[in-house]
Amino acid sequence: MKYLRLELRYPPALIHPIHRLVDESDAVERDVLLHGSLFDETADTFLFYVEGDVDVYADALRSVDRIREFEITRIDETGFYVFLTQRRDAVDEAMFGSLRRTGVVVVPPIDFRPDGVARLTVLGEQGPLREALAGLPDRIESEILRVGEYDWRQHLFDPGLTERQFDALAAAVDCGYYESPRTASVEEVAERIDAAPSTASEHLRKAESAMMTAFMELRDVA
Amino acid sequence: MKYLRLELRYPPALIHPIHRLVDESDAVERDVLLHGSLFDETADTFLFYVEGDVDVYADALRSVDRIREFEITRIDETGFYVFLTQRRDAVDEAMFGSLRRTGVVVVPPIDFRPDGVARLTVLGEQGPLREALAGLPDRIESEILRVGEYDWRQHLFDPGLTERQFDALAAAVDCGYYESPRTASVEEVAERIDAAPSTASEHLRKAESAMMTAFMELRDVA
DNA sequence: GCTCGGGCGTGAAGTACCTCCGCCTCGAAC
DNA sequence: GTTCGAGGCGGAGGTACTTCACGCCCGAGC
Incomplete structure (x- = not known):
């Protein structure tokens, strides 16, 4: 079983509005997807860890149509958690369609960085991983940062x-x-x-x- | 944001057939759900880490109707990974219905132990957590092992x-x-x-x- | 072959540490 | 407001633990 550390580059048109904040605003420095789970057939629930200005972030969330509800918990001066439920859209479906298949698993955290870049880790055998990579939407560039044998015990x-x-x-x-x-x-x-x-x-x-x-x-x- | 370390005790009738293996067979010593994700509207994909006899485990998987397909990767003498896709059933839905709500997230790994016991961590605010706990199926007993402030940087x-x-x-x-x-x-x-x-x-x-x-x-x- | 380093193993001696008790504060729960 | 439990604090007393010096074994390196 291998792991891939991936960097995905979304073209400007596909960057998620919140992700765009990280890029364009100085108010948000870090945006990390910690956990995600199915909410129902059309939406997902996510937990984010964010460093930056709470109010700016909250305003951004309110302005995004796809986001149904959210809840913010401060940790300290700079960091806070955000729970949110988001309707799935075409880009998500395209991503999921490729990454959600037998033999491939996406492992949090997913790190959203400036310039529409997202970093994440994917697990699986070489074959399925290759297929999953190939199946990504064409407009999303991907770069493999690191490859290796996966042993979850090593993370402990x-x-x-x-x-x-x-x-x-x-x-x-x-x-x-x-x-x-x-x-x-x-x-x-x-x-x-x-x-x-x-x-x-x-x-x-x-x-x-x-x-x-x-x-x-x-x-x-x- | 709090975290709960939970122990769930499934009554014999509700124990998943594979989970039952851990209990009844000496061939499987450990069964840990590392990652799970949505496959489609009726099924989910999981990655398990298992210690025990590969053949016994594979036979068990084949004999369970709900499991569509699976793939096994050996690590060493005792351990292996299992990818599988499983149709959701009534128990899952009942669990999900309670645990899948805004403000609550289940964090892997989930540890399946003998006697129908599963250990997992849940995140959220006190209110939603309490509701989620209360909403669990009656026949599943739950015990809180530990409570604390959640900080993903320390969660490891x-x-x-x-x-x-x-x-x-x-x-x-x-x-x-x-x-x-x-x-x-x-x-x-x-x-x-x-x-x-x-x-x-x-x-x-x-x-x-x-x-x-x-x-x-x-x-x-x- | 020799050496060197690291880990494991043991007995004896002395003191540094553990336990227990009582009391206080704080926050959660009712 | 009241109760309850958990955590924190400190003093005194005795013993269980730490330390030390020494030796063995094993693997790496010259």
Whole structure:
């Protein structure tokens, strides 16, 4: 199973009005589609993460006919979420027709950038992926940014524990060493992984070290 | 915007035949819905990650009427991906009817576990979430595993720490409490977050508890 | 073959940490 | 307004944990 990181370039006529905001207005800096789901046969529900001016964005939403209803939730000074329900149109159908087929899946987030560019990831086998790409509307240019083997486990949080460290951690969690208050001692963990208490303790501390530093790094990046 | 980590318990009659495999057969250990999308008005496409016996799983898929077509990709000895297209049925519609409304979004992965249990995450404001929960079919029990503010930037791995717990953890990592061996004591952490050593210690242990259990849960799901 | 580094393993000694208790604050729910 | 629960805070006491020094094994590299 491969993944494709794609860049789609919409011609000016096909750019979604909201997407156009990102391009033309300085008020909206980032527009990311986080999740989408079927609402009914003619419309879809989306969750966007946006950075920029809430009022400008809301005005834009109100001015677009296809958008039935929306709801905005602020996060902090710059960021907010937008829920919206949108009627499907011809462009969507053309896109869906190609990307919605057995063997191909679009993975959020979809990143809408200036100049009518959207970046997204698609999963599937080479054949179906090629077909899906070929089936895109002619006027939409596509460029492949990256290709690779897809392993969804790689997207998860990995602190890089050794096998024994993981064993110790698993045993510790399992037997209640990490309850609060603890319901198991290092000694019990040691028994479970068949090692001396001091050994188990070292594994646990190394595991903790790796976990916590990896976690803080993750938060810095995010 | 909140997120709910939910556990749904399907009564035996409503358990999906494939989900039943996880319960009854030793041949399939894990069944995780990674992505789903609309195929057409009556069916959906899904990507599953499965650990277990490919042949048993394939046979099961063939024996289920609702499943139109499928495609399997091996990863390694135990794991494989499954693409499939499935006709929607009454249970799906009932679920969708409640979960597919403005203001609520279901976020993959959905983890199918033994005993007809499925775990998933739902996003939205309190009101819509409550309504969605209330609107679930009566025969499906639901339990809320965790609640929190949703931030997609953190969504990848969220142990659900409180603010002070996070403060303590950040200070601890920063000043070397989680080095191996430790280069800072609880007391130093306490000073940094301006609290008594015992308070700092409690925060750290609670944080550790949350981190480790969340991590093991992630690995179970993953 | 030798060396070097990293991971794993262990016992002993000392203290740093965990637990428990009581109290306070805050927000949600009714 | 009131109740309830969860989170936060801190003091005192005892023990469970960390640390250290040392040794083994394995794989990589010259």
